[in-house]
Amino acid sequence: MEDLNLKDKVAIITGGAGVLCSEIARKLASNGVKTAIIDYKEERAAELAAVIERGTGSRSIGICASVLDKKSLTAAKDEINRALGSIDILINGAGGNSPEATTGVEQMSSKEDEDLSGTFFGLKIEGFDRVFELNFKGTLLPTMVFASDMTRRKCGAIVNISSMNSFRPLTKIPAYSAAKASVNNFTQWLAVHFAPAGVRVNAIAPGFIITDQNRFLLTDEKNGSLTARGKKVIANTPMGRFATPDEMAGTVLFLISGWAKFITGIVIPVDGGFSAYSGV
Numbered sequence: 001m002e003d004l005n006l007k008d009k010v011a012i013i014t015g016g017a018g019v020l021c022s023e024i025a026r027k028l029a030s031n032g033v034k035t036a037i038i039d040y041k042e043e044r045a046a047e048l049a050a051v052i053e054r055g056t057g058s059r060s061i062g063i064c065a066s067v068l069d070k071k072s073l074t075a076a077k078d079e080i081n082r083a084l085g086s087i088d089i090l091i092n093g094a095g096g097n098s099p100e101a102t103t104g105v106e107q108m109s110s111k112e113d114e115d116l117s118g119t120f121f122g123l124k125i126e127g128f129d130r131v132f133e134l135n136f137k138g139t140l141l142p143t144m145v146f147a148s149d150m151t152r153r154k155c156g157a158i159v160n161i162s163s164m165n166s167f168r169p170l171t172k173i174p175a176y177s178a179a180k181a182s183v184n185n186f187t188q189w190l191a192v193h194f195a196p197a198g199v200r201v202n203a204i205a206p207g208f209i210i211t212d213q214n215r216f217l218l219t220d221e222k223n224g225s226l227t228a229r230g231k232k233v234i235a236n237t238p239m240g241r242f243a244t245p246d247e248m249a250g251t252v253l254f255l256i257s258g259w260a261k262f263i264t265g266i267v268i269p270v271d272g273g274f275s276a277y278s279g280v
Contacts, residue, residue: 005258007032010084014067014142015094017044019211020161023245024091024252029058031253033089036080037062038142059084067094067138073145087149089256092139092160099216100127101175106229120174128175135179139186147199154198157256160187162205164271172217172229180205184267191265200264202255207271208233209243238273 013025016037025035029052039045045062052060061083065076104118116122139160150156162183169177191201210218218230234240251270254260269275
C-alpha cells in the first residue's frame, strides 16, 4: 500500500495553538511534515512550535498573525516561505463561538409574558458578526493567501475544520451552526474551483470536544461537572463520551495524504455516531 507521502511537506495550521489544532500539528510533525503554527497569541505559537520540534525532530515555527487581516497573513506567508519553503498543506482551524451569539434558553416557552432576553430576540448582532467573521472569513482569507503556492505548483491539500452543528444545528448557538454550514458550502465550491489546479479541498466535522470555546456550555465553571446540556450531548452520542483531539487528527492526516488523492469536496463527520442517532 502507498505510504502517506508527507515527509518534508510544508503545512500551515491556523488557530494552531488551540486544543484541537495543536494536536493536529503534532500529528503532522510526527509524520515528517514541517509545520507553521499560526495563532494570534504569539507566545503560545512559539512555545508549541518549540515543543513540536524537540519532540518530533521535524522543523516547526510559530507565527503571530490574524486570520481576519490579509496583510498580516501575507507577511506570515513570506516568513514561512523563507523559513520552510513552498506551502503544500493548509489546515484552516481558526474558529469559535461567542456568548453574545448564544441564547440563554434552548427553546422559547408558551408563556405570553416570557422574558425575551434569553431567546433569539436577545441575541447581539455584534456577536453574530464576530462568529461569522472568525469561522467563515477566517477560512476564506487564509486560503486566498496560502493556497497560491499550491495552485502554482498544481499540487496541494486543504482541510477546513467544520462542525457537526453544520449538519444538525444545535439549540442555543445559531450563529456558530450557520457559520460552519457556510464553511461546508465553501469547501465544496472551492474543491470544484481548484480541482483542475491539482489542489484538493475537504473538511472534517468534529463531534463534541471540550475546548475553550464550548466549555461554558458543557461544564460547570465552578466544579467542572457536566451541565444538563453536557449530559444531553453524551446521551445522544452512541459512543457515550466526548472526542479527544487526537481522534480528529487522524482523519486530517488521511485527507492530506496520498491515501486520499482522489477525494475532494467532502465533509467527514468524526462524531462518535452523533449524526446517525435519532435519540430514540
